[in-house]
Amino acid sequence: MKFNIIILALAVLAFACKPMIDVPAPSAGTANFTTYVSLGNSLTSGYADGDLFRSGQLNSYPSMLATQFNFVGRAGDFKQPLMVDETGFGNRVKFTGMVAGVPTIVPYGAANPANFASIASAGPYYNMGVPGAKSYHLPAVGYGNPANGAGNYNPYFARFAVNPATSSILSDALALHPTFYSLWIGNNDVLLYAIDGGNGGADAITSLATFTASVTATVTALKAAGAKGVMANIPDISSLPFFNTVPYNPLYITDATQLAQLNAAYGNGALGISFTSGYNRLVIADPLAPMGMRQIKSTELVLLSLPTDSLKLKGWGTIKPVPAKYILDESELASIRTATTNFNASLATIATANNVPMIDMNAKLIQMKAGMVISGMKFNTSFISGGLFSLDGIHLTPRGYAIVANYFIDGINSFYNSTVPRVEISGFPGIVFP
Amino acid sequence: MQKRITSILALLFLAGNVLAGGPQVSLHGQKQIGMGLIGTSLSLDASSAFYNPGALAFLNQKTYISFGISPLRSFAVYRTTQPSVYEARTNNPIGTPFYLYASTQLTKKLTIALAVNTPYGNSLKWDKNWAGRYEIQDLSLECITMQPTLSYKVNDWLGIGAGFVYAYGKVVLNKALPLGGTNGDGTLGIKGTTNTTGYNVGIKIKPTSKLEFGIDYRSKLSMTLKNATADFVVPASMSTSFPAGNTVNATLPLAANLDFGGSYWVDSKLMVGFSLNYVMWNVYDSLKFDFKTNTSQLPNVHSPREYKSQMIYRIGGQYILNNKITLRAGTYYDPSPCNPNYFTPETPSLNNTAFSCGLSYSPVKKVSIDLSFLYIQGTQKNLTFTPDNFSGTYKTRFYIPGIGVSINL
Numbered sequence: 001m002k003f004n005i006i007i008l009a010l011a012v013l014a015f016a017c018k019p020m021i022d023v024p025a026p027s028a029g030t031a032n033f034t035t036y037v038s039l040g041n042s043l044t045s046g047y048a049d050g051d052l053f054r055s056g057q058l059n060s061y062p063s064m065l066a067t068q069f070n071f072v073g074r075a076g077d078f079k080q081p082l083m084v085d086e087t088g089f090g091n092r093v094k095f096t097g098m099v100a101g102v103p104t105i106v107p108y109g110a111a112n113p114a115n116f117a118s119i120a121s122a123g124p125y126y127n128m129g130v131p132g133a134k135s136y137h138l139p140a141v142g143y144g145n146p147a148n149g150a151g152n153y154n155p156y157f158a159r160f161a162v163n164p165a166t167s168s169i170l171s172d173a174l175a176l177h178p179t180f181y182s183l184w185i186g187n188n189d190v191l192l193y194a195i196d197g198g199n200g201g202a203d204a205i206t207s208l209a210t211f212t213a214s215v216t217a218t219v220t221a222l223k224a225a226g227a228k229g230v231m232a233n234i235p236d237i238s239s240l241p242f243f244n245t246v247p248y249n250p251l252y253i254t255d256a257t258q259l260a261q262l263n264a265a266y267g268n269g270a271l272g273i274s275f276t277s278g279y280n281r282l283v284i285a286d287p288l289a290p291m292g293m294r295q296i297k298s299t300e301l302v303l304l305s306l307p308t309d310s311l312k313l314k315g316w317g318t319i320k321p322v323p324a325k326y327i328l329d330e331s332e333l334a335s336i337r338t339a340t341t342n343f344n345a346s347l348a349t350i351a352t353a354n355n356v357p358m359i360d361m362n363a364k365l366i367q368m369k370a371g372m373v374i375s376g377m378k379f380n381t382s383f384i385s386g387g388l389f390s391l392d393g394i395h396l397t398p399r400g401y402a403i404v405a406n407y408f409i410d411g412i413n414s415f416y417n418s419t420v421p422r423v424e425i426s427g428f429p430g431i432v433f434p
Numbered sequence: 435m436q437k438r439i440t441s442i443l444a445l446l447f448l449a450g451n452v453l454a455g456g457p458q459v460s461l462h463g464q465k466q467i468g469m470g471l472i473g474t475s476l477s478l479d480a481s482s483a484f485y486n487p488g489a490l491a492f493l494n495q496k497t498y499i500s501f502g503i504s505p506l507r508s509f510a511v512y513r514t515t516q517p518s519v520y521e522a523r524t525n526n527p528i529g530t531p532f533y534l535y536a537s538t539q540l541t542k543k544l545t546i547a548l549a550v551n552t553p554y555g556n557s558l559k560w561d562k563n564w565a566g567r568y569e570i571q572d573l574s575l576e577c578i579t580m581q582p583t584l585s586y587k588v589n590d591w592l593g594i595g596a597g598f599v600y601a602y603g604k605v606v607l608n609k610a611l612p613l614g615g616t617n618g619d620g621t622l623g624i625k626g627t628t629n630t631t632g633y634n635v636g637i638k639i640k641p642t643s644k645l646e647f648g649i650d651y652r653s654k655l656s657m658t659l660k661n662a663t664a665d666f667v668v669p670a671s672m673s674t675s676f677p678a679g680n681t682v683n684a685t686l687p688l689a690a691n692l693d694f695g696g697s698y699w700v701d702s703k704l705m706v707g708f709s710l711n712y713v714m715w716n717v718y719d720s721l722k723f724d725f726k727t728n729t730s731q732l733p734n735v736h737s738p739r740e741y742k743s744q745m746i747y748r749i750g751g752q753y754i755l756n757n758k759i760t761l762r763a764g765t766y767y768d769p770s771p772c773n774p775n776y777f778t779p780e781t782p783s784l785n786n787t788a789f790s791c792g793l794s795y796s797p798v799k800k801v802s803i804d805l806s807f808l809y810i811q812g813t814q815k816n817l818t819f820t821p822d823n824f825s826g827t828y829k830t831r832f833y834i835p836g837i838g839v840s841i842n843l
Contacts, residue, residue: 019829021513021521021814071519098671376568376822377612419517426565433615433669
């Protein structure tokens with residue numbers, strides 16, 4: 001029964017062999033990923049749902065990039081300045097239910113005081129993303145120095161600035177001797193102005209000269225230190241749910257008596273304000289309009305920060321004007337667009353001059369507006385249902401950050417002839433429905 | 435006795451889950467498997483009831499019984515489109531296609547037979563959390579057919595035959611929904627049974643004592659699930675969009691086969707043959723799930739498949755070593771019926787190349803123990819399911835030992 005034995009042996013052998021996919025090993029190309037440092041703002045830190053918290057940081061795009069860079073020569077731990085827990089600084093929100101298709105979003109809970117403590121001694125930290133940082137904060141000495149007094153330093157950077165009095169984000173980054181960096185900065189130079197409804201003050205749009213000088217200083221310093229890198233530009237605010245979720249005409253009124261009363265209150269058209277049966281435009285505060293109020297134009301934006309229950313409970317938008325801090329009017333939008341365009345042009349020039357690839361996040365997010373399917377997951381820029389943006393409407397979900405990580409990887413691979421493996425997006429959570 | 439028959443039948447139903455080129459499995463006789471699955475022109479035993487009812491009439495003993503089983507081990511590996519390091523593997527249960535054939539001559543010219551076997555099947559299990567979970571997590575398609583058959587020997591060189599096919603099918607499908615909650619992804623589970631009928635007709639021509647030809651046509655089987663359970667598990671805030679107690683209708687057409695084969699006895703010991711199997715997978719245009727209750731979040735799903743009909747090329751042969759031992763070998767090429775733009779991991783059917791060998795041993799006259807081993811390799815290829823933008827590189831392997839017994843009386 002020799003043949004029987006042979007067949008049996010074949011069978012046993014065969015049952016043990018599993019197929020292996022033949023693919024080339026990942027390669028670093030012309031880049032050197034040994035020491036990777038990420039610089040940027042909240043988007044880089046892993047901020048989501050209105051705050052910086054531990055699981056968000058673990059799902060930051062720099063953390064994902066570092067994991068992928070491990071396959072092409074990155075060495076050591078990619079230490080991030082992790083919060084102690086999930087509460088962050090107490091600004092986090094959570095999603096608790098749906099009422100008539102509208103998500104209920106409430107505060108997550110009070111901050112754990114331990115989250116404010118300095119953890120600099122446990123460093124160094126390779127994710128240097130600092131929530132709130134603008135372009136000119138990167139080289140700003142003392143940006144994380146509590147001795148400057150409340151409002152004059154960044155409490156996020158204060159947690160891990162190596163030497164609060166003398167550290168800048170840039171100097172701490174350079175001290176790590178990066179061989180590769182990512183730099184996504186500039187959003188806040190215009191975004192904070194927009195989030196505040198264009199009120200200006202501390203969050204005025206950065207001047208183009210300051211912006212260009214700050215980014216140039218950062219990029220040239222990193223280049224001089226021998227690091228190669230990758231940069232990303234600034235998405236237009238119109239791609240963000242924070243600015244395009246609440247409609248300009250949310251007031252649905254059909255009751256004839258109510259309409260007549262409202263119209264009478266506004267002098268039956270004397271102020272240019274009128275209400276008709278159906279969806280009506282909000283009345284907003286505008287110091288330049290007669291009586292300091294007018295109806296919003298269809299081209300103007302209502303912010304997600306608008307407390308929508310005030311529309312019903314306090315008569316905002318009907319009997320009282322919506323305060324200007326919840327509205328971006330045409331002239332504010334024009335300033336924002338001009339600044340975004342100028343900043344992105346400046347970033348492109350700096351990137352080209354320093355031989356750094358630029359990821360066009362602005363264009364990517366505009367594409368995302370139309371929707372995109374990835375491995376059976378549908379994404380777009382809608383609030384909650386779009387899956388890309390977290391509960392604050394500005395920062396991303398872990399899946400959104402994973403998509404951003406892949407945009408970085410694609411740009412790096414094409415510029416440096418590398419084959420950094422892409423991130424598996426489905427491995428990260430999207431919006432978590434209650 | 436009654437009890438024994440019932441328990442045997444129950445075992446058979448449990449056993450009927452399997453996988454191969456498309457959801458078609460061709461493991462219907464250990465002798466044929468050993469020769470690269472040629473069989474259309476051959477009259478070896480009662481398995482002709484399946485391979486070609488026309489060939490049954492050429493069996494020269496009165497009664498034949500054969501039965502067997504082929505424990506099938508299948509592996510698929512998936513890797514995300516390059517550059518990537520993400521890899522996933524199936525952990526498929528061992529499939530157990532089986533067959534049971536019996537034939538007897540009523541007269542010198544007329545033979546009746548019954549064939550029970552598993553011509554289609556798919557048993558696939560990916561990890562619950564794998565990257566393609568929104569396409570499929572696991573799928574089990576079982577199809578068992580029963581075919582009463584008549585064969586008539588017109589004259590010394592011509593036989594014709596026909597069988598009526600009754601098919602029982604069972605489908606269980608689980609997939610994840612990209613709707614995450616605190617307990618992870620939502621899920622959809624579909625479970626249902628169905629039955630249908632078809633036919634199998636064949637002709638065998640034996641122009642000389644050494645040369646045989648056969649042609650056989652097996653009709654398609656339209657497995658239509660009606661009111662199959664569709665269980666959605668979703669986060670509470672989305673539950674109104676995915677109502678409980680929903681059902682679904684779906685149709686999975688199983689391809690018709692047109693087979694042509696020839697075989698030549700070089701001498702009294704050596705036979706060589708070929709078979710061309712044209713599998714008409716073009717019937718599988720799309721997979722449609724029509725839910726009883728639709729919502730804005732739950733529309734009916736018409737998912738394109740656009741399968742192509744394909745020709746499978748097989749050659750094989752056998753050598754009668756002595757009156758106790760017969761050796762067999764064969765090979766075939768089975769191109770994928772899947773459309774490369776609509777390739778889903780629910781049926782990862784690649785271009786398959788297969789090699790087989792086999793052996794029959796007769797411990798006593800009229801009884802033969804038939805062994806076979808079939809190895810199938812699916813060629814590595816990068817493929818995409820375009821509607822979901824799900825792409826990656828796939829590779830498959832099948833290891834199928836088989837054992838059967840044939841008896842003639």
